Amino acid sequence: MDPQPVPRQSNEQDPNYIYDPEGDVLVTTNYDAYVDEGKPMINDYVRHARVGGGQHGDVYLCQKINHKLPANDPGRRVAVAMKSVKRNNPRAEQYKSLRKQRIPSSQTHLPVADRLNTTEAKIKREIAIMKKLRHPHVVRLFEVIDDRLHEKIYMVMEYLGGGEVKWRDERNNPVLTVAQTRRILRDAVLGLEYLHYQGIIHRDIKPANLLWTEDRRQVKIADFGVSHFSYAQRLAAAGGKNVDNDPSDPILLDESGLTRRAGTPSFLAPEVIYEHTNDVPGSISLNSTALHSSSSLGSMSPISPTDRPEITKSIDVWALGVTLYCLLFGTTPFVANQGSRSTHGSEFSLYISICNDDWPAPPRIGFDRIPSGGRHPDSDTEGASIIRLLDHFLQKDYHNRITLDEVKRNSWVLTGLEDPEQWLKITSPRANTKINVSQNDTSNAMSAVRFQWRWGGKLVRHVSSLFRRPGGSSRMLVPQPVQEPVITPTRVVSDPMHRQSLLITQRPPGPGTAVSSPPAHQLTHAAVQKRDKGKQKAEPSAGRTLTRALSRGGSKSLRSSSTEREITLRGSSTSASPLLGSTNKARRGSDSRVLTRGASGSSAPGQHSRQSTAGTSAGEKRSRFWWWNSASISAWRPNKFAPQTPTAVVPDYAPQTVHAPGEIIVQQQTPNTRRSEEALSKYRPTGTEAIVDNGALLTAARRASSWGHPGQSDTPNMEIINVPSIGYNLNEHDMIVGAGGVTNAEAGPLVVPLAQIAGPSTLVIAQPSQPQTFDDRYGRPVYDDDDSSIESLPDDSGSTWQRGGEMDDLIDLHDPDHGDEDGDILEDTSDDEEEDNVVTFSPRRPTYNNNN
Numbered sequence: 047m048d049p050q051p052v053p054r055q056s057n058e059q060d061p062n063y064i065y066d067p068e069g070d071v072l073v074t075t076n077y078d079a080y081v082d083e084g085k086p087m088i089n090d091y092v093r094h095a096r097v098g099g100g101q102h103g104d105v106y107l108c109q110k111i112n113h114k115l116p117a118n119d120p121g122r123r124v125a126v127a128m129k130s131v132k133r134n135n136p137r138a139e140q141y142k143s144l145r146k147q148r149i150p151s152s153q154t155h156l157p158v159a160d161r162l163n164t165t166e167a168k169i170k171r172e173i174a175i176m177k178k179l180r181h182p183h184v185v186r187l188f189e190v191i192d193d194r195l196h197e198k199i200y201m202v203m204e205y206l207g208g209g210e211v212k213w214r215d216e217r218n219n220p221v222l223t224v225a226q227t228r229r230i231l232r233d234a235v236l237g238l239e240y241l242h243y244q245g246i247i248h249r250d251i252k253p254a255n256l257l258w259t260e261d262r263r264q265v266k267i268a269d270f271g272v273s274h275f276s277y278a279q280r281l282a283a284a285g286g287k288n289v290d291n292d293p294s295d296p297i298l299l300d301e302s303g304l305t306r307r308a309g310t311p312s313f314l315a316p317e318v319i320y321e322h323t324n325d326v327p328g329s330i331s332l333n334s335t336a337l338h339s340s341s342s343l344g345s346m347s348p349i350s351p352t353d354r355p356e357i358t359k360s361i362d363v364w365a366l367g368v369t370l371y372c373l374l375f376g377t378t379p380f381v382a383n384q385g386s387r388s389t390h391g392s393e394f395s396l397y398i399s400i401c402n403d404d405w406p407a408p409p410r411i412g413f414d415r416i417p418s419g420g421r422h423p424d425s426d427t428e429g430a431s432i433i434r435l436l437d438h439f440l441q442k443d444y445h446n447r448i449t450l451d452e453v454k455r456n457s458w459v460l461t462g463l464e465d466p467e468q469w470l471k472i473t474s475p476r477a478n479t480k481i482n483v484s485q486n487d488t489s490n491a492m493s494a495v496r497f498q499w500r501w502g503g504k505l506v507r508h509v510s511s512l513f514r515r516p517g518g519s520s521r522m523l524v525p526q527p528v529q530e531p532v533i534t535p536t537r538v539v540s541d542p543m544h545r546q547s548l549l550i551t552q553r554p555p556g557p558g559t560a561v562s563s564p565p566a567h568q569l570t571h572a573a574v575q576k577r578d579k580g581k582q583k584a585e586p587s588a589g590r591t592l593t594r595a596l597s598r599g600g601s602k603s604l605r606s607s608s609t610e611r612e613i614t615l616r617g618s619s620t621s622a623s624p625l626l627g628s629t630n631k632a633r634r635g636s637d638s639r640v641l642t643r644g645a646s647g648s649s650a651p652g653q654h655s656r657q658s659t660a661g662t663s664a665g666e667k668r669s670r671f672w673w674w675n676s677a678s679i680s681a682w683r684p685n686k687f688a689p690q691t692p693t694a695v696v697p698d699y700a701p702q703t704v705h706a707p708g709e710i711i712v713q714q715q716t717p718n719t720r721r722s723e724e725a726l727s728k729y730r731p732t733g734t735e736a737i738v739d740n741g742a743l744l745t746a747a748r749r750a751s752s753w754g755h756p757g758q759s760d761t762p763n764m765e766i767i768n769v770p771s772i773g774y775n776l777n778e779h780d781m782i783v784g785a786g787g788v789t790n791a792e793a794g795p796l797v798v799p800l801a802q803i804a805g806p807s808t809l810v811i812a813q814p815s816q817p818q819t820f821d822d823r824y825g826r827p828v829y830d831d832d833d834s835s836i837e838s839l840p841d842d843s844g845s846t847w848q849r850g851g852e853m854d855d856l857i858d859l860h861d862p863d864h865g866d867e868d869g870d871i872l873e874d875t876s877d878d879e880e881e882d883n884v885v886t887f888s889p890r891r892p893t894y895n896n897n898n
């Protein structure tokens with residue numbers, strides 16, 4: 047019987063509503079920027095933390111406000127990612143010209159990023175491609191806001207809260223287990239297979255473009271900035287049949303782009319840099335020495351430099367092979383000759399190596415260090431299977447390279463799946479789009495179900511609804527783990543569809559209610575002053591934002607205002623967007639969308655404050671606003687006043703200790719880990735349900751520590767953090783293990799021999815004794831509301847927090863008085879000279895002295 051799609055079971059009024067808009071990507075040419083409740087807003091999106099920055103712009107965590115839902119409805123705010131890009135990006139252009147100056151402009155040696163088109167063309171292409179995509183392992187584009195007035199484009203995407211896949215520590219050791227790597231590979235293969243089926247070559251597959259979902263159950267392919275659409279390939283993938291989604295966008299029809307080199311050097315396939323084949327033999331031998339067995343080169347059938355090889359989807363397969371290698375070994379398979387003096391030389395040398403060298407097989411694989419058996423294993427061990435698979439991936443001649451379909455059928459890849467045949471069937475891109483999902487399927491095959499999400503919004507919602515509680519609970523039921531249980535049923539830490547439950551475990555104080563404070567004896571005089579100052583500050587906060595912004599006069603965006611509490615800037619355009627062209631189908635008209643919002647009883651932009659606080663007195667509103675902000679801020683600032691639990695304290699700046707294998711340090715409440723704890727406490731699930739606050743906070747600490755302790759139902763809140771030293775302040779790069787997630791059922795934290803973590807590392811397990819709410823643990827308000835104290839704040843151990851660009855971001859995120867650098871809340875930082883592209887909100891490392 048032909049399975050039928052399941053009708054949608056919820057609507058936006060439904061508390062179970064999941065943000066999964068049907069139809070095409072919404073294209074909005076109307077642009078309203080204003081402040082609501084002290085937060086910068088663009089149309090329906092509240093901007094929060096910056097989660098990343100690329101060459102062309104920044105990515106922010108935002109919340110989409112569903113104005114139809116009451117203010118206290120957890121479904122009112124949904125997390126999305128918003129990429130803000132300038133059409134003409136001087137920084138990107140400068141970068142390009144710098145590279146051109148540095149590297150001779152010979153066509154053959156043009157570096158990767160050079161021959162890309164203008165920023166605008168790049169974004170156009172990225173949008174045109176993303177508009178076509180809808181798959182559980184591909185980042186989804188929801189909406190494009192075209193702000194012609196400010197020459198900006200905002201891409202609203204699915205939010206992937208788990209961050210990039212981290213794969214190595216600072217010593218180039220792998221941080222993922224073999225089983226985790228296999229799961230990541232499976233997800234990536236499915237996403238990539240879908241892309242290829244759609245006629246899209248990604249061209250920049252690498253670990254950094256694989257993003258974790260918030261709960262780290264899935265990995266999705268991101269960044270289509272250099273992707274290429276080939277209608278011919280699309281036809282071929284469909285077996286020559288008519289395809290339903292013909293490319294209507296002219297930019298997709300430009301086939302010439304494929305010959306341009308694009309991607310990341312270490313991941314480029316030999317055919318992309320074919321001119322280096324058999325190039326400079328002398329340097330090859332240098333590269334090969336001691337790394338490569340001479341016999342292996344013979345079997346590699348290198349490509350001929352005389353004929354330019356065809357560039358096909360197989361370049362993605364190569365890049366995926368390199369990615370697999372990275373995850374397994376913590377290094378890239380091909381490296382530049384160390385003797386190369388210049389950047390140009392080393393890039394050149396890397397290409398030579400890619401085209402000509404064999405890759406080395408280190409003796410151990412993954413964080414669990416299973417034996418590889420060497421480059422040419424003759425056994426049937428797991429390590430040998432992996433090496434053979436890599437061999438198929440990394441074939442220099444793409445004719446000999448493995449296909450994605452073959453990868454999916456590889457026995458090692460299928461390992462751990464309960465029903466491989468079924469998995470292959472349901473994940474085939476050729477499968478009928480009409481897929482029926484039975485209750486049975488969903489109850490015991492989470493992975494199977496999630497693969498079926500790609501077939502459309504109705505199905506997505508249906509499948510999602512099966513995980514919900516009967517009776518309309520607004521939270522999702524925890525899906526059962528599947529074949530490789532990474533997270534036990536008690537460990538789902540967030541909503542797979544990224545719904546948010548803002549602070550729902552915490553009751554904001556009512557009007558006139560004193561905000562809870564830490565015990566008086568814990569407050570120093572300075573702290574009392576700061577506390578009082580904070581109270582004063584709470585009330586006029588939004589008004590001061592306005593005042594401050596206007597008083598500067600230099601603010602580029604805040605030029606019109608409506609009320610004291612909000613500022614509206616209209617950059618709307620009723621004409622068709624030049625960016626998006628006339629062929630774009632806006633699912634809902636951009637302007638009519640805004641009108642609809644007003645007409646449906648929701649506010650027009652200038653009425654947001656009132657609308658969002660309907661039924662709330664001004665006093666209540668201020669109180670809640672203050673409470674929320676103080677909670678947010680205190681979560682990220684060192685909390686000198688928090689109560690400490692004196693148990694098994696590991697001194698922060700003690701000389702580093704190499705711990706014995708299996709030894710676990712249970713650490714509670716040292717200053718640094720306490721800070722991390724404070725940040726993390728916001729995200730800790732209570733019981734079996736996901737109660738996660740994404741608002742305003744996110745990032746490094748949470749990303750790096752969201753792995754639970756599987757199989758231990760009595761420790762639902764255990765979190766694992768690995769830092770090179772607990773004497774370091776935590777940041778995105780330090781917390782390598784958690785970020786990639788080292789623990790799983792096979793190598794849980796309690797059985798991970800710590801000696802396997804190279805060097806003097808310490809595994810810290812922060813284990814609160816009880817699930818506790820944020821307020822219960824830390825009291826309120828207890829934060830330093832003073833910028834200068836952040837700049838140089840000695841913590842209890844005498845270290846100093848250093849101020850940096852990231853810190854500015856941190857301040858910007860949570861305090862309405864801290865706009866962007868020039869006070870312009872609407873101006874992103876993409877052109878700021880001092881900005882770097884580091885994804886972190888933690889303060890920088892303190893000056894660290896081993897002898898302390």
Ligand SMILES: Nc1ncnc2c1ncn2[C@@H]1O[C@H](COP(=O)(O)OP(=O)(O)OP(=O)(O)O)[C@@H](O)[C@H]1O
Pocket residue numbers: 097098099100101102103104105127129185203204205206207209210254257268269271885
């Ligand atoms: N949908 C998303 N959800 C969460 N984080 C994201 C999302 N998209 C991007 N990011 C974060 O933002 C960073 C920058 O993303 P971006 O797409 O700009 O990548 P990029 O390739 O570095 O940029 P560019 O192509 O402009 O050089 C990513 O590395 C990632 O950490």
